[in-house]
Amino acid sequence: MNGAPIRGLHHEPPGVDFSRMVVAGLRRRLGDAPPEALARVTILVNTSRMARRIEAALAETGATLLPRIGLVSDLALLLPPGRAPQPEIGGLALRLRLTTLVDAALRRSPDLAPPAAAFDLASSLATLLGEMQEEGIDPSALEAIDAGDLSHHWARNLDFLRIVADWQSRDGSLTEAGAQAVALDRLLDHWRAAPPADPVIVAGSTASRTPTRRLIRAVLDLPQGAVILPGLDGDMPDPAWAALTAEAPGEQDHPQYRHAALLAELGLRRADVPRWGDAGPVAPARNALLSLALRPAPATDAWRTEGPELADLAEACAGITLLEAPSPAAEAAAIALGLRGAVAEGRRAALITPDRVLSRQVAAQLDRWGIEADDSAGRPLNQSAPGRLLLHVAEMRGRPVEAEDLAILLKHPLTATGSDRLEHLAHARRLELELLRRNQTAFPDAAALAAWSGAPEAWRAWLGGLLEDLAAPTDGADLSDHARGHLDLVERLGAGPGGAPGGAIWDGTAGRLARRVADTLAEAAPERGPAPVPAADHARILGALLAAEEVRESYAPRPDVMIWGALEARVRTADLVILGGLNDGTWPDSPGVDPWLNRAMRRQAGLRLSERTVGLSAHDFQQAAAGPEIWLSRAVRDAETDTVPSRWLNRLTGLLAGIGPEAEAALGAMRRRGADWLAQGARLETPDHRHAADAAPRPAPNPPARTRPTELGVTAIETLIRDPYAIYARRVLRLRPLDPLRLGPDARVRGRAVHDAMEAFSRAYPDALPPEADARLHGMLATSLEDAAPWPGARRLWLGKFARVLPDLLTAEAARRIEGRPTALEEEGRLVLTEPPFTLTARADRMDLRGDAVAIYDYKTGPAPSEKQQKVFAKQLLLEAMMVQRGAFPGLTQRRVDEVAYLSIGSGYKAQRVETEDDLLEATYHELADLLLRYAEGQPYIARLAPDVMTYAGDYDHLSRFGEWDDTVSATIIPVGRP
Structure with missing residues (x-):
């Protein structure tokens, strides 16, 4: 073997294809060794994606034997047969067993949380238990926490945390995290006794967890042990680097903190950590810019001194597009256009975002061009x-x-x-x-x-x-x-x-x-x-x-268009990388709520702090932003409020805006490129002028006389006045809206129940109110609600409101029994007009006989129409009174109308009388005849002719395409049917 030795700590800078560099460096070090030498190499990576990517990179070099590739969190591969410990209790079983203990604790302290929260609390305890076992923290550390002013609340929390603290002594079952800790201990003992002679490489880990750091130290002690750190920042000055770990707990939210902490723990400087590969970063000037922008907050004064000294700022920013979209939908449309543009140019493009909503929106936008992206996260x-x-x-x-x-x-x-x-x-x-x-x-x-x-x-x-x-x-x-x-x-x-x-x-x-x-x-x-x-x-x-x-499906629809999570930035690169959703709370994500320990308590116990997660996300951002061409994208507003830019994006734009004219010009160019893509995206949603001319007119259909309705009810007359198109759709086209599928305790159900109860009460007691009339009427309403409203909660609410109305209602009912007698209840009537030939029908709620006169009442559980509405639109009771005077109800002879009123039975009781002088009723008859004659002679059925203050959507608004026109547009007469 003529290659370089496989030993020691190495690194790769941001902006290189890490997987390919791992393979290239390994090939170079193996030199002319026989093919089976590669099969004796063991590579430990942090994710399955990294493992697959290294395998793919090896396959790109030709037919080859593969090394053993495993995960740093699964060490069974490295242990002798039979030595790998198996968990005695699975993750779900552990959570369910803890749920039983939490449930018992909640019964002792019911004010802490509702019983339904037991599983969620148990899940958080299981996470805490796994973290403590992983970090090697003794349960006694929880007892030693000084809660200060929160001692009372801490004492209650500690009762629950003792479930975790006493787990080993009370149960002793080996959990998954415990099994990993045991496996690591056995592996380190095995290596101390018999160090492996073949190469062992840890690649791509940031050493953010204690077990991984222990494994790295052990690998570095092996004869052929090597560690490759991803994305080590070589542009950060040594004083700033040392400051990351100078004081506990360190600048853990910085992207390089984990690397700095590992080197400090090993007693090494960055100069002691050579490159593993030999390919340089694709944008070294941008690496320097990002390094300065991401300095810890206390060290941003370096912007003033080091910022003007940055070289090649134009080159560093030339490949950056800054997209500041007005909404998430606009952001998704512009990103989809960028991905499509890259495909058209034959380039590989990737969207990197932790925002799954944004990724689904982009996927939906890509579907309009038949592009199905390879989404590494799959779908839930x-x-x-x-x-x-x-x-x-x-x-x-x-x-x-x-x-x-x-x-x-x-x-x-x-x-x-x-x-x-x-x-x-x-x-x-x-x-x-x-x-x-x-x-x-x-x-x-x-x-x-x-x-x-x-x-x-x-x-x-x-x-x-x-x-x-x-x-x-x-x-x-x-x-x-x-x-x-x-x-x-x-x-x-x-x-x-x-x-x-x-x-x-x-x-x-x-x-x-x-x-x-x-x-x-x-x-x-x-x-x-x-x-x-x-x-x-x-x-x-x-x-x-x-x-x-x-x-995750087993096929890759489009290998040149990818949607990745933030962790993919360490694994793969693309010609165009779009960093989407760069808002605080998304990237980085908001720290999860710990129901047990605040930050100070976690620090005392030696547990991981929330800044650790932010630092890992920052490292992912730094890696992803070092590609050849990148987009930095965010929406300045979501559905509810203005958003806050990601802290890393804020730092980058703040740095560029304050270090000189060249940087300001570069920032302006970045924004202009983003604005161009946003403008193109907006055009996708903006119809051309020729399409705007195709908007539907306000319809006024004019059907033949033989198809027009010759019978309507009194309630339909109001519809004929206000929205004639609805009468046309229902009576001429015979289109009826489907009854709702989602039934609920709405006003319609309550109104029907009140009508039924009042009808039953009036039939049972037409002459005088009985003793305990309130209880009897209340019972009748309860019975009608049992049939009409099968929702116990709504029934109790309505009965309670009705009980408050009863005294006033029964007082008025007693007075009406003195003046008359309820005679016609839900009575149907028909009035035949000769000119034009037409039949008017009605179903009156209640009519009381008063000697030779009649009183007409209509029950309302909602607001009654105003006097102005009654004169113009709501003519139901006036029409019923006119029909009574003309003998249209068979149960009554032709009589004089003495009183007409709406009886409102809602949150209160109110009788609203309607004016019914003889000349008004006669005028109502003639107005009705004139209205019907106009339609019989060919008046078109205009959509929303007199909507007044009608704010609700009509049943046929979608059919008339309301929205493409409004109530100010003149109607267009549309002849329909054959004469």
């Missing part, structure tokens, strides 16, 4: 088809099935895939239209399904069984019962009637991963113990497990 399992199905079923268990949830379940793409899927969809569609929408079945159950005859018996029996089991009470069920019951429901749902269990649910990458999660939960569930667990807690645990898994 809970957003895949099997993940959504598992979670939806879990959330439906243990409570009445709602109509919307059932419709979603039946139309899920994995439902009934074990049987005839097309037949199932036909039955599901009919069920939705007839039972759920038309019949307004809010909580469909097996009985409602059995009474419905719109599908074959076998299908209804299959679905009825599912509905019964979904809604079955789960009181007393432990987590194992929930896991078994849930999986059984999912399998039956996927099978369909008579189909194979599961159907296609477990097919494909996502299906196999979902099944593994479900099986893992079922296996670990006994650790939760036999205590009853609410169904909602089972759904919450399953949701957390599904959200933690990522689905």
Whole structure:
């Protein structure tokens, strides 16, 4: 072997392809050694992505034997057979066992957190336990913390933390973190006894964890042990470098802190750490600029002295585009354009961002050009088809099935895939239209399904069984019962009637991963113990497990367009690298909330500080920003408020803005390049002028006379006055809006219940109010609400409000019983007009006889129309009074109208009288006849003719394409149909 020795600490600067440099340096050091020499090399990396990338880089050099490549967190590869310890308890089992202990502690201290938080608190305790075992911290360190003024709160927290502190003594099960610590101890003992003669290389780790630092020291002591640090900053002056670790705990949020701490621990200077490869960085001037910009906050005074001395500022900034978008959507559009432009030029391009929302928006924008990016992060399992199905079923268990949830379940793409899927969809569609929408079945159950005859018996029996089991009470069920019951429901749902269990649910990458999660939960569930667990807690645990898994497909759609996480910056490079989402709170991410220990307490205990995560993110940023061409992208505002630029972007722009004209010009050029891409992105969303001319006109359809309606109800007359187009769509085109699927306790339901209760009360007591009238009317409303509103919470709220209205309402009702007698309730009437030939119909809420006169009342649970609205639009009661005077109601002879009023029964009671003089009623008749005659003679049905203050969307606004025109635009008459 004629190459260089494989030994010692080495580094690679930012701006090199680290994986290729590892391979090139290894090849150079092996020299002309035989091929099997490479197979004797062991390379330990920090991520699986790094391992795959090194394998790919080796394959680029030709056919070769591969070295052993493992992870620094999984040392079983290096231990002799049988020496690798196996965890005695898995991660989920540990969290569930801790949940049992936390649940008992919460019962002792119920004011600390709700019972539903037990699993989340146990998860945070499991994380703390793993960190303590990883860092080698004795549990007694928690007892020694000085809480100062927070001693009272700390004492309560310490009761919970003793669950972790006493874990080894009380339980002693070897956790995954504990197994890794034992494996490292055994490996170091093994190496001390028999050091390996073959090369061992640690590549790409920043030594941010204590076990990794121990492993690095041990590797450096081996005869052929080498360590390669990624992204070591060689431009930072020695005094500034030394200041990173001069005082505890050091500048941990600096990108180079981990490297500086490791070198200080080893007693080395940067000059003692040579390069591993021989290729220089692609943008050395930019490396120097970034190094100065990212100095620790106390050392930014160096900007004044060192900033003007920076060389080649124009060259350093020439490859930088600064994109400051007005919104996340604009940012995504511009980024997608940049990626597409790179593809058109034959270059490889990558978006690096920790913001998964932004990455999905960019992927959606790329789809318009048929570009499917290679997304290394995949997508969360809970957003895949099997993940959504598992979670939806879990959330439906243990409570009445709602109509919307059932419709979603039946139309899920994995439902009934074990049987005839097309037949199932036909039955599901009919069920939705007839039972759920038309019949307004809010909580469909097996009985409602059995009474419905719109599908074959076998299908209804299959679905009825599912509905019964979904809604079955789960009181007393432990987590194992929930896991078994849930999986059984999912399998039956996927099978369909008579189909194979599961159907296609477990097919494909996502299906196999979902099944593994479900099986893992079922296996670990006994650790939760036999205590009853609410169904909602089972759904919450399953949701957390599904959200933690990522689905990565095995194929790469476009290897030249990539979407990476921040960690990928250490592994791979591209011709164009876009750093997206550069806002504080995203990059770097906001530190997670520790429910147990604040920063000072963590420092006392020797635990990792939040600044460590910020420093690692800063290192990723420094690596990614050292590429040949980069974009620095952010949105200056999100959906709610203005955003704050990432601290690293702020530093870079602040430095360039303050060190001289050349730097200011470079910054301006960066912004102009970004503005150009934003302008191009905005054009994608801006229609051309020729398209603007194609906007739909305000329609005024003019159908033939024979198709026009010859019968309307009194409530439809208001619609004819305000929005004639709605009458045209409903009565001429016969288009009816679907009834809502999502049913809820809205004003319509409450109004129907109040109408039914008042009708029943008036029929039962037409002459005089009974004793305890308030209790009787209250009971009648409760009965009607049982039928109309199957929501207990809403019923209690409405009954409470109604109880406050009762005294005033019954006082008024008693007075009305003296003046008259409720005679016609929900009475239907028909008035036939001769000119034009037309029938006016009505259904009056209530009409009281007062001798030879009639009083007409209409119940309102919302606000009654104002006097002005009654004169112009809301003519319902005036029309009913006019019909009474003309004998249109068969239950009443032609009579004089004595009183007309709206009875408002809402948050209070109010009777609002309507003026009904004879001349007004006569005028109303003639106005109606004139209105109907105009339409009979050919007046078009203008959309939104007199909307007044109508702010709600009409049922047919989308059909008339309202929005492409507004209420100020003149209507266009559109002849329709054959004369």
